[in-house]
Amino acid sequence: MQKSTQAIARDIVLVGGGHSHVGVLRRFAMKPEPGVRLTLICTDVHTPYSGMLPGYVAGHYDYDDVHIDLGRLAVFAGARLYRDEVIGLDRSGQRVLCRNRPAVPYDLLSINIGSTPQLAGVEGAEQHAVPVKPIYAFNQRWLALLARVRQHTQGPLRIAVVGAGAGGVELLLAMQYRLLNEFKALGRDPKLLQFILLGADAEVLPTHNAGVKQRFTRVLSERGVAMHLGSEVTRVEANTLICATGEIVTADEIMWVTQAGGAPWLKKTGLDLDKGGFLIVNDCLQSTNDERVFAAGDIAAMQNYPLPKAGVFAVRQARPLADNMRLSLQGKPLKPYHPQTNWLALISTGDRYAVASRGAIGFAGAWVWRWKDWIDQRFMRKFSDFEAMDEHSQAASSKSAASATTSLALSQEESQQTISAIAMRCGGCGAKVGASVLSRALGNLHVIDREDVLIGLHSPDDAAVVRVPPGKAMVHSVDFFRSFIDDPYIFGKVAANHALGDIFAMGGEAQTATAIATVPPGLEAKVEDVLFQMMTGAVEVLNEAGCALVGGHTGEGSELALGFAINGLIDENLDQILTKGGMKAGDVLILTKPIGTGTLFAAHARLAARGRWIDAALKSMVQSNRIGAICLRKYGATACTDLTGFGLLGHLVEMTKPSGVDAELSLSALPLLDGALECVNAGIVSSLQPANVRLRRALRNQEAFVKNERYPLIFDPQTAGGLLASVPADKVQACIAELKELGYPHTVVIGRILEQGEAIEPILLVD
Incomplete structure (x- = not known):
């Protein structure tokens, strides 16, 4: 676990836990950048590796085999993991807007969120089809489909996959293999399972060579898959697919593996997007109209290299993405990334057999699946078996913050603040957080009003004044502890909830809270944000409990810590307590x-x-x-x-x-x-x-x-x-x-x- 003693000078925020970002986290773990902090924002704590998902669907792997544990990886990298949904950007304020937590400031931002199904373009698809993407949420959808299939007992079950590219074909064959085995185990007739493939192109796997197309056409035919090619789906109704050709296909379950685009929230950011809603980036993976924003993987559209949406590119982009973000923070020229023109695709057929495709070359066999399995397992071990940093990396991570300021693009004022933050710290009142930082952080908190609080948080007096109603007695409790997680917002929630527990356990009503907090020294903007995030989480919990924050004390400390003295009201009759x-x-x-x-x-x-x-x-x-x-x-x-x-x-x-x-x-x-x-x-x-x-x-x-x-x-x-x-x-x-x-x-x-x-x-x- 990386624990930096450096004053934080710059924040890199990673939106999305895709293949590129897990690589970035690992590279920064092995070679930390002094004064730089990484924050990962994603909706889930596990991210699937797309190369192994078909094997998971087929039943060859379990959940943990094919998912990267972002929680463990973030701890290894010394990064903060924020679990939330990103809904927009405030580019002028350099903040990431989240659905359920305060906005997250950044100095550099990278986006690696994959693609999003564009079902709205096909009438009825949102209501009646199950999208495969976004891939991070695939497991819930697959388990739901699997449960429905297991419960199906009446008549034939028709499963359709819309999208005849490599992803659609591989998914269909994996589902067929798994579900046939499920039906056999349940004692049901496998002939009741029917699989249908629909594609807008005249052939399957249209981007691959003729030999690979022929091989998969033969496999699909041998396995009884009904193929409707050259049949673009234009409308979806309950159990029905209507094609542009006028053809009508009946299906009980519909999986959608086509027409993916960029996330809708990107449209309001003002960043350059292509017609599919993907972020346009230059050869350095940098937004073409905002040098502070980077992107990689499926969400990125390289300006000079039109690339297919394939996981191989997301994996390869991790290194240049990490390197260029380092260079950007150091104020140095970035290095262009040149993707390969041909790449190896290993496409499984569901039954531990795979086909290799690279340009005009194609070959197949059970040994190809074993080769693919070896490659995939080796990749996953990079994110589960964490080796120790080498001596060079250890030395780099322990540089003084003062020397780090020479390598980061800091203003003169920021450099002075960083040097000051690492200097010997004063005790007593000299350890207090600066008045301007404190007033800005607390000024944005929305604390509930109580009629019995006569003088509270936003009054300039030395202490709070609170009325005790007739017939009530005061009940007091205090709790304080160091942070045990890297998310100050969640830590604030836990600390407040913990402190309130004693009052509730005695049957009391929480009335007021006084906070005591310590925050590690650093740039004023960084200290202010940590304090604001932490106290926002705490105030949300206090407000929900009807407890007014009326004041407190904030000082510098080596670790983030928070506690509360809680005053509550309770019936003065001791028999009621x-x-x-x-x-x-x-x-x-x-x-x-x-x-x-x-x-x-x-x-x-x-x-x-x-x-x-x-x-x-x-x-x-x-x-x-x-x-x-x-x-x-x-x-x-x-x-x-x-x-x-x-x-x-x-x-x-x-x-x-x-x-x-x-x-x-x-x-x-x-x-x-x-x-x-x-x-x-x-x-x-x-x-x-x-x-x-x-x-x-x-x-x-x-x-x-x-x-x-x-x-x-x-x-x-x-x-x-x-x-x-x-x-x-x-x-x-x-x-x-x-x-x-x-x-x-x-x-x-x-x-x-x-x-x-x-x-x-x-x-x-x-x-």
């Missing part, structure tokens, strides 16, 4: 969220966690406990706490002691985050785990379960964990059902409360 000490024998113990954040993020830092595990954990961590706590009170919960750093066992012990009860805890019932078990089985635990393990003395039968694979997870420290509560047995099923309806799908019974026995250990483990 939900505490840890109200458990009663006979109650049932429930947990509203899965556990495992400690081991997962320890693994994340070691490149040992899959991106989708981290993504799922973050979704759990940003889920508020507010509604869950209200539901628990509705069903008469007798005690409640939120799971945080002491782990499940630590918090359970905290509840049993003041309650004067014992508890039975079922290991097999524990809800676990995806990947948590794999990580602890690999021996990866949080740095806080050893301290938590000391609580094993509270276990009555620890020796009997110490080898259980779930045992370590009862000590796992949680961040923004769920609610642990005791509920009367006669109300627990209704309570769990409602919690699941409210959006806590993992809520489950994990144990029961017992009368206090003679043993000094209060916790009994069971399977």
Whole structure:
């Protein structure tokens, strides 16, 4: 994991996780550029390798074999991974506009998002056809189609593929191979499956040589595929394709592998586009009308080299793209990229057999498929087996920021700021973030108004003034921790959610929050953006909870960190307050969220966690406990706490002691985050785990379960964990059902409360 100590001077933002950008990330990982930070924005945490997708469809590979884990790759590269959908650009402000988060500033921007289906040009296609592209979302569409096919039991099933190029033919043959095997396994007659290929050209694979065309025509014919060539589809209706020739083709499922173009949002950017909506770039992969914007892969249309949309070019463009972005930041001349005129295409026929096509050359065989498999596997290993940087790269990454300013195209003011940022930092009030940076960042936050906040965030006073309503008491809590992820916006959400948890667990209403934050030093614009991103995420969570941010303190620190002092309101009648000490024998113990954040993020830092595990954990961590706590009170919960750093066992012990009860805890019932078990089985635990393990003395039968694979997870420290509560047995099923309806799908019974026995250990483990 790359952790730069440099002051960030320049930001490269990569939009899309395509083949070119994964190559760029790897190249920057192996040779970091001092003072340069990479940010990857994409909609998914895994990106498919197009060369292996037909093999995945055919069943030769599983999901992980054909997908590059962008989460792990970003950690390896020291890059920030932002999961969101890009919807536009503010080129004058040099910002990427996202659907669900604040805009992301850039100094250089690269776009590698592939192509987008242009179904709107064919009447009915959007409603009745399944597009193959964009390729990053292909898996969901394929699994949906596979499920529909498996459920089909009545009469023949006709599957049509529109597009007779290499992509359409390869996909059809892969689907046919897989689905025939599925039908056989289900005991259905394979003859009920019918496959149809439609193409606007008179031949299949129109861009390949005659021998390759003939070979695939023969394969399709031998496998009973009905071919409708020279038949451009002009209209699609339910189960019907209407061609320009007047021909009508009936189909139950329609896959669309043609007529792709540029993403619609590009049209509003003002960047030069060709007639297909693709970004026009020069020989250096740079936009022809904005030198700060680069593009590669299918989305790029080279001005001097009209290229087919093939993955081979996206892969080859990674190196010149990375090199030219480095040169651009250094203010040096860029180097042109000259694509090859002939390239090798290895096209599979679904059944571990492939055809090679290069110019006028063509040959085929099972050995060609094995050769293709070897090439593909070797490519994928580059993004899964991360070698250590060489000594030269290590030295380059540890250069001082002061020397880095000489190689980056910085203004004089920026150079001075960068040198200042790496100098010995002052303590005391000298460590505060500058007033202008702070005022700009906080001035853009939209904090909710509360009538009981008399003086708040945007008042120039020394402290906030808040009214306490009659009949209410104040409940106070504070939390603070270092960032454990590279996205300040999501980190802000998690930090705020974590801090609010104690108030909700006691049945309180969050009233106000005061923030304490540390931000690494750097250029003012970079510090301001990080602070704004982080506090925007936090304020969104606070606002949703009805909690007003009323002030705080921001200072410089070596790491990004955030915490909150939360003030809440609660009924001054102590009998109405939900505490840890109200458990009663006979109650049932429930947990509203899965556990495992400690081991997962320890693994994340070691490149040992899959991106989708981290993504799922973050979704759990940003889920508020507010509604869950209200539901628990509705069903008469007798005690409640939120799971945080002491782990499940630590918090359970905290509840049993003041309650004067014992508890039975079922290991097999524990809800676990995806990947948590794999990580602890690999021996990866949080740095806080050893301290938590000391609580094993509270276990009555620890020796009997110490080898259980779930045992370590009862000590796992949680961040923004769920609610642990005791509920009367006669109300627990209704309570769990409602919690699941409210959006806590993992809520489950994990144990029961017992009368206090003679043993000094209060916790009994069971399977």
